[in-house]
Amino acid sequence: MRTEDFAYELPPELIAAFPRPRGTSRLLVLPRQGSPWEANIRDIPALLTPGDLLLLNDVRVIPARLFGRRPGGGVCELLLLRPAGEGVWEAMGRPAARLREGTVVSFPWGRGVIQGRQGEGKLLVAFQPPLDASALEALGEVPLPPYIEKKRRAQPEDRRRYQTVFARRGLAVAAPTAGLHLTAELLAACEARGVEVVSLTLHVGPGTFKPVKSEDPRQHRLDPELYEISPETAGALNRALAFGRRIVAVGTTSVRALEDALKRGGGRVLPGVAHADTYILPGFVFRGTGALLTNFHLPRSTLLMLVSALAGRERVLAAYEMAKARGFGFYSYGDAMLIL
Template identity: 50%
Template sequence: MRVDEFDFELPEELIALRPARPRDSARMLVIGPGPLALADRGVRDLPDYLREGDLLVFNDTRVIPARLFGRRLRGEAEARIEALLHKREAADQWRAFVRPAKRLRIGETVEFAEGLSAMVAERGEGGEVLLSFSAAGAALDEAIARAGEMPLPPYIARKRPADEADLADYQTLFAREPGAVAAPTAGLHFTPELLAAVEAKGVGTVRLTLHVGAGTFLPVAAETTEAHRMHAEWGEITPDEADAINAARAKGGRIVAVGTTSLRLLESAAGPDGRVRAFRNETDIFITPGYRFRAVDMLMTNFHLPRSTLFMLVSALRGLDEMKRAYAHAVAERYRFYSYGDACLIYRMDAA
């Protein structure tokens, strides 16, 4: 498919720069279950759309302060460098997107903070480099935590710097496993009160791990979906988690992915029979219209960027024409978009 088929108009003032407070006071557009069915609700209404025996699947990844600022010295010349870590390759190595990339050569060193530096081991496309750091393992993790900033999405970072509030705002209630450089933003809407209301309905919960990479924000430069290359992300579903998912489905419960990251991991681990297997690996699954879903019946997610892989994913779940109509409705009704914005609850078209 042509990438420009996934374009739509979005007024810039609808891009949310801060989350709703409290988190579960955000609005929620329900899409489905019937064709062209739209309902303007709130996140707190989520239990109304769930049934006893359903299963909510969360991503428990934790965002690390992955934006680093440093300097490269070349003789008398100094260049300021910004690095956004996106994928760990070894105890002392991270792949990162750097700016300005043209100022770095293989073998050069960037000083990020006192006692923390990195050598450029490789250069890739689109400003990507492989950085070999002067520390490794837990020592590197601690150094990054001291020197780094929360990696707000570019559409927020262009408008304001990260601050103290983002340290809490950009983590979900479930954040446990450090390694993400972007939040699984659908999970940001949950509060202890909302979770209790869901559980009181007899709905189960499972927590998986997918470390979200910065590639989620990269524009799709290719002209067709077939030509686009996804960046891989690391994820894990334990045997116990897989058993819980399969047991819920066997009893007639619906699998409700909270966030596109949970959905992508579930679909990566599902076999042709729909059963979810234990998984501990990287995934670069790319879901576009025509994909046959195996594991997920419903998706709770935020509103996504035009021409993005995530808008392609929700269009696969519900149909491109219907998602364009839903997004046009959201714009007309002044929903708040993107990471700190409002939510959608989407029924899979063929599962409605």
């Protein structure tokens, strides 16, 4: 297996800089057997089967990006990852070489002092006045993915649009983007059809954008991500598995959490908190994922590898070529694929 096995060319104009209105995305349906066809996200209820279980990731994206000035006036950027003490955050910053220990970053509302490094480009930043999650909501900017930021800066509307309608809790620096397509009305229609809808929380970190640099993808280090499964969700998942009902994961983050939990529980989902470190590549044996709603992912990425593990690399790449030919939007704000 080589990383280049998951490469494909994409015209830049197919990288979606803006999303379609929620609930109107185009949908490429890819059955495990048979030919793919085009549908629309509003067809999701009809494409599911009564008795299916739809698994969501209800994590909230925080406005984690801050822009400040270094001594001398140079602009710098901090991406806050998680609280690390009172007024202290773990963060990533750029220009990284200029953000040394002791550097003071000035903001219109206060300052941040670089306290040290934690490896892999991560910093500890102490803010004055202390910066909590509620203050960040008012001061931060939505952390759009790099490939969108190359096209445009975040806008006020992104605060709503780069968030799922079912986001409830947690700290994520990237959205579980497959869920961005769904509306409350679509979820209600799924339930009316007899589909059970449950959620877990996986706190999406910056590792979701971490490129695979090794020639052999098996040598890549996948960043663990914190996830939480409630007793109610664990019970629903275990009942579905016991009765042979299909689990339809919404997004690769839901797949990672589900499969990691099943591995830890020996085939059962245990409630609680854990760090997902299960690396899903072709050849992986899925214990619970029966179908997947997902976006179109970057070439050579761990997300494309996960999707290929579920549906087959050649079939997935052929479907991507079909989506390209039909002008589908790609990546976080792009269109969707349903693997059945």
